[in-house]
Amino acid sequence: MWDLAGHSLDVAKLRGATYADARVMHLRQRDLTTKNGEVGTLAQTESIGIGVRALANGAWGFASTDRLTKDGVAACAAEAVKIAQASALAKRSDVVMAPEDAYVDSWQSPFRKDPFEIPLEAQLDLLLKADAEMRRVKGVTLTETDLQFRKIDSWFASSIGSRIHQRKVISGCGIVATSYQGEEIQKRSYPNSFGGQHALRGYELVEETDLVKHAPRVAEEAVALHSAAQCPRKTGTLILGGSQLGLQIHESVGHPIELDRVLGQEANFAGTSFLTLDKLNTLKYGTEIVNVVADARLDHGPGLGTFGYDDEGVPAQCTDIIKDGQFRGYLSNRETAHLVGLARSSGTMRTESWNRLPIIRMTNISLKPGTWREDDLIAYTDDGIWMDTNRSWSIDDRRYQFQFSTEIAWEIKGGKKVRMLKNPSYSGITTEFWNSCDAICSRDYWTLWGTPNCGKGQPMQTMGTGHGAAPARFRNVNIGTAFGDK
Amino acid sequence: MRNRAGVHANEKAGLSQERRLKELIDSVIRLGKKSGAEETEVHVDETVDALTRFANNGIHQNVAEHGLTVSVRTVLDGKTARVSTNKLDEDSLRAAVESALSLAQSQPKAPHLLPMLGKQRYRTVRRFIPATAKLSAADRARAVRRACDLAVKNEQIAAGIFVSGQMQSAVGNSRGLFAPYRQTRAEFSITMQQGAATSWAKGNAADVRDLDPQALAERASKKAKLATNAVELPPNKYTVILEPAAVLDLVGFLFYDFAATALEDKRSCLNDRIGKQVFGKNISLVDDVYHPGQLGAPYDGEGMPRERVVLVEDGVPRNLVYGRASAKRARKKPTGHGFALPNEYGEAPMNLVFAGGKASLEEMIATTDHGLLVTRLWYIREVDPYEKVMTGMTRDGLFRVEKGKVTTAVRNFRFNQSVLEMLRNVEMMSHAERATGEEAFEMVVPAMKVSGFQFTEVTKF
Numbered sequence: 001m002w003d004l005a006g007h008s009l010d011v012a013k014l015r016g017a018t019y020a021d022a023r024v025m026h027l028r029q030r031d032l033t034t035k036n037g038e039v040g041t042l043a044q045t046e047s048i049g050i051g052v053r054a055l056a057n058g059a060w061g062f063a064s065t066d067r068l069t070k071d072g073v074a075a076c077a078a079e080a081v082k083i084a085q086a087s088a089l090a091k092r093s094d095v096v097m098a099p100e101d102a103y104v105d106s107w108q109s110p111f112r113k114d115p116f117e118i119p120l121e122a123q124l125d126l127l128l129k130a131d132a133e134m135r136r137v138k139g140v141t142l143t144e145t146d147l148q149f150r151k152i153d154s155w156f157a158s159s160i161g162s163r164i165h166q167r168k169v170i171s172g173c174g175i176v177a178t179s180y181q182g183e184e185i186q187k188r189s190y191p192n193s194f195g196g197q198h199a200l201r202g203y204e205l206v207e208e209t210d211l212v213k214h215a216p217r218v219a220e221e222a223v224a225l226h227s228a229a230q231c232p233r234k235t236g237t238l239i240l241g242g243s244q245l246g247l248q249i250h251e252s253v254g255h256p257i258e259l260d261r262v263l264g265q266e267a268n269f270a271g272t273s274f275l276t277l278d279k280l281n282t283l284k285y286g287t288e289i290v291n292v293v294a295d296a297r298l299d300h301g302p303g304l305g306t307f308g309y310d311d312e313g314v315p316a317q318c319t320d321i322i323k324d325g326q327f328r329g330y331l332s333n334r335e336t337a338h339l340v341g342l343a344r345s346s347g348t349m350r351t352e353s354w355n356r357l358p359i360i361r362m363t364n365i366s367l368k369p370g371t372w373r374e375d376d377l378i379a380y381t382d383d384g385i386w387m388d389t390n391r392s393w394s395i396d397d398r399r400y401q402f403q404f405s406t407e408i409a410w411e412i413k414g415g416k417k418v419r420m421l422k423n424p425s426y427s428g429i430t431t432e433f434w435n436s437c438d439a440i441c442s443r444d445y446w447t448l449w450g451t452p453n454c455g456k457g458q459p460m461q462t463m464g465t466g467h468g469a470a471p472a473r474f475r476n477v478n479i480g481t482a483f484g485d486k
Numbered sequence: 487m488r489n490r491a492g493v494h495a496n497e498k499a500g501l502s503q504e505r506r507l508k509e510l511i512d513s514v515i516r517l518g519k520k521s522g523a524e525e526t527e528v529h530v531d532e533t534v535d536a537l538t539r540f541a542n543n544g545i546h547q548n549v550a551e552h553g554l555t556v557s558v559r560t561v562l563d564g565k566t567a568r569v570s571t572n573k574l575d576e577d578s579l580r581a582a583v584e585s586a587l588s589l590a591q592s593q594p595k596a597p598h599l600l601p602m603l604g605k606q607r608y609r610t611v612r613r614f615i616p617a618t619a620k621l622s623a624a625d626r627a628r629a630v631r632r633a634c635d636l637a638v639k640n641e642q643i644a645a646g647i648f649v650s651g652q653m654q655s656a657v658g659n660s661r662g663l664f665a666p667y668r669q670t671r672a673e674f675s676i677t678m679q680q681g682a683a684t685s686w687a688k689g690n691a692a693d694v695r696d697l698d699p700q701a702l703a704e705r706a707s708k709k710a711k712l713a714t715n716a717v718e719l720p721p722n723k724y725t726v727i728l729e730p731a732a733v734l735d736l737v738g739f740l741f742y743d744f745a746a747t748a749l750e751d752k753r754s755c756l757n758d759r760i761g762k763q764v765f766g767k768n769i770s771l772v773d774d775v776y777h778p779g780q781l782g783a784p785y786d787g788e789g790m791p792r793e794r795v796v797l798v799e800d801g802v803p804r805n806l807v808y809g810r811a812s813a814k815r816a817r818k819k820p821t822g823h824g825f826a827l828p829n830e831y832g833e834a835p836m837n838l839v840f841a842g843g844k845a846s847l848e849e850m851i852a853t854t855d856h857g858l859l860v861t862r863l864w865y866i867r868e869v870d871p872y873e874k875v876m877t878g879m880t881r882d883g884l885f886r887v888e889k890g891k892v893t894t895a896v897r898n899f900r901f902n903q904s905v906l907e908m909l910r911n912v913e914m915m916s917h918a919e920r921a922t923g924e925e926a927f928e929m930v931v932p933a934m935k936v937s938g939f940q941f942t943e944v945t946k947f
Binding site for chain 2: 033034035036038039040041042043044045046047048049059060061062063064065066067076079080082083084086087089090091092093119120121124141142144178180183184185263264265266267268269271274355356357359391392393394395396397398400401403405423425427429458459478481482483484
């Protein structure tokens with residue numbers, strides 16, 4: 001692979017590139033699903049190719065191909081330079097890149113059990129057992145389970161001399177029970193909605209998640225939701241479970257800190273950000289207990305945003321985003337770092353595949369744990385609502401106003417969970433919300449959640465991001481707006 | 487790498503010849519037979535795409551891709567599985583076939599698996615336009631430059647994309663079926679920003695000559711100017727005039743509700759509502775891949791010819807779409823809307839065409855005493871699957887309409903609105919046109935004037 005990547009760089013340079021990098025990527029994926037006790041999807045995909053990014057006449061070009069021959073990669077590199085020269089016809093200014101060292105390295109995400117080596121029969125057997133457990137519950141009308149495994153090898157080479165090989169193994173699993181009754185569809189998922197939990201781990205993630213054990217509870221709760229009380233509409237105290245808080249972080253912290261959004265580069269599609277450059281070091285993003293980091297290092301955990309190097313050849317880093325409630329940092333790349341006074345990229349360029357240009361992406365954007373025990377959080381809440389497991393999410397294109405609904409909620413009265421509530425939702429303005437946070441649970445309750453489906457860029461790229469979170473409490477939140485006075 | 491079955495042999499940037507795809511499919515079918523598969527189905531998908539992206543009045547990203555994927559499904563002993571690869575040498579293709587057989591053998595028999603389809607006849611659709619295929623990076627850059635120059639002249643900031651691409655796909659199987667399709671696509675989308683105000687315009691066509699980037703830039707520029715000095719109104723129920731892109735992105739979320747499998751699974755909002763007056767009597771909807779405003783292949787994931795299906799007639803949901811398996815279970819005829827097997831979702835209508843009306847957008851505005859004109863909607867998600875309550879935001883141009891005139895820009899709202907209710911409250915519609923948005927796939931929709939549209943909160947801009 002190094003020969004091909006190196007050849008593409010030679011050709012790019014010969015054609016006039018002042019800088020070039022190339023990524024050969026080999027992606028393997030296995031998807032297994034069941035529905036109502038039968039196998040749904042049983043598929044395996046493999047894709048290999050090269051993407052070449054070239055800087056010529058001060059502008060960028062990118063081309064990709066699956067023709068992994070000497071001629072194929074040469075043509076691809078030449079096209080990348082030709083496109084860069086076309087870009088220069090309508091460039092605004094010359095691209096300036098922050099300096100970066102050259103690295104020659106190999107990095108592999110740790111895992112105990114290679115999911116591609118586990119017999120398929122065992123994997124399907126697990127799903128069918130979990131499916132059967134859910135179908136035992138009367139009133140369940142649809143059961144779904146899924147496993148997803150990925151193995152990604154990338155060979156990054158750049159004209160400054162980097163040669164970096166990385167291998168990532170990613171596993172994901174989840175179950176869903178749905179119940180249709182009267183004029184209502186309710187559902188419960190485990191361990192999270194929209195595909196479950198995903199992490200940079202091996203099959204051990206699936207074993208630890210124990211889908212079969214949780215299947216009966218998930219099914220029972222889906223049915224019980226029909227007879228639960230409607231979540232009231234009010235302004236009040238909200239406690240978010242860890243997975244929902246993970247998505248809240250993703251939408252109301254992770255996206256607004258992307259420097260390409262801030263600089264208007266995503267204005268036509270994903271949108272911009274309320275975090276204009278004047279907000280850095282001046283905005284009180286949250287209360288003093290709110291501390292958020294962007295941490296791609298393995299020390300942070302095996303999240304979907306964990307790696308050795310980003311797709312621009314910059315080593316993984318930890319950046320303070322919110323420290324003691326103050327806004328402290330953006331996600332940057334080599335092209336944008338200098339615009340916020342940084343000498344170096346924060347290492348967040350990531351690509352979905354060989355045929356996509358790396359763009360600024362979340363890594364693991366995590367809320368640091370607080371000090372509370374979960375029991376105490378409930379015991380010291382006189383009147384509140386605990387919401388869990390996302391059902392819908394939406395936020396405006398500058399990341400101010402959001403609304404989330406969850407699958408389930410529990411009413412807390414006098415320090416106790418007293419009853420289940422259905423159709424819960426809450427909404428607010430990002431900074432007002434984070435400035436109402438008055439309690440965060442400790443590391444004992446902290447999980448690094450995986451969001452496997454973050455869409456951004458044109459052409460659209462889907463990326464996995466990590467979000468560490470423990471349950472937390474927020475005051476004076478708008479609750480129940482989505483369903484009104486139903 | 488070994489020989490790639492002749493694919494790309496004489497190609498630089500264009501698609502492979504159809505004959506080459508047929509040879510590739512036949513070679514994989516032969517490998518399937520040699521490996522002991524009772525049946526083999528092969529999908530080939532090839533893409534040549536380029537996208538020029540601009541922001542802050544200049545090009546900042548500019549990409550091109552070329553890829554070809556082979557996807558093989560084998561059947562043995564009533565079991566099936568799929569393996570896809572873009573490694574096209576004979577060893578890799580053989581490995582893909584053997585993996586598909588091995589995956590399939592790991593599972594119980596599939597109870598609803600049908601024998602593969604034999605040879606079919608397809609209606610001809612011409613959606614490959616050489617003028618689009620020939621568009622170069624320099625051509626796109628020059629059009630972008632003109633749009634950015636307009637922005638500079640008007641003291642605005644432009645961001646957007648100009649896409650040109652070509653794709654072809656083919657399905658073949660060991661029972662003699664062969665279904666080829668190719669199309670081109672051009673797309674221009676632009677956001678114009680003036681201070682805190684933005685507006686947006688987008689077009690999409692098979693033929694780049696049907697796309698006028700400069701006209702779209704001018705439209706977005708004019709509306710961005712109108713969108714300045716937005717006032718805040720209280721969230722409430724309003725009469726809204728939804729431009730086609732706003733209608734598309736909202737009603738697009740209904741598409742899967744018309745899948746027979748979705749009703750079987752009891753996750754459709756049409757559960758127990760087929761044949762009832764669910765929508766207003768002025769709402770009629772078909773799925774029609776042959777409509778001149780549509781793109782897409784005239785066959786489904788199994789190679790079944792697509793049929794035009796009347797989904798809603800005078801406000802009453804009449805028919806669903808069926809893949810072969812769901813049709814057999816329901817004792818209906820398959821309509822040619824199935825996804826590639828194996829899958830758990832069955833089928834879906836992908837070429838929605840609304841009947842539309844005769845009013846112009848201007849007439850809708852002129853007949854509105856108090857209302858809002860909505861350019862587009864954003865980040866739409868489902869809140870209540872049975873009542874089909876959707877939430878989302880207005881974006882890039884929300885305007886107040888008073889006494890028949892657009893008077894001022896308005897700060898963006900969040901909505902929580904049942905699509906079923908919305909389609910009962912349509913007062914006027916324009917002629918239906920091919921529209922493109924960001925949340926749903928392209929379809930043929932009218933602009934709509936809708937009463938009682940529920941906005942629940944307001945944002946800061």
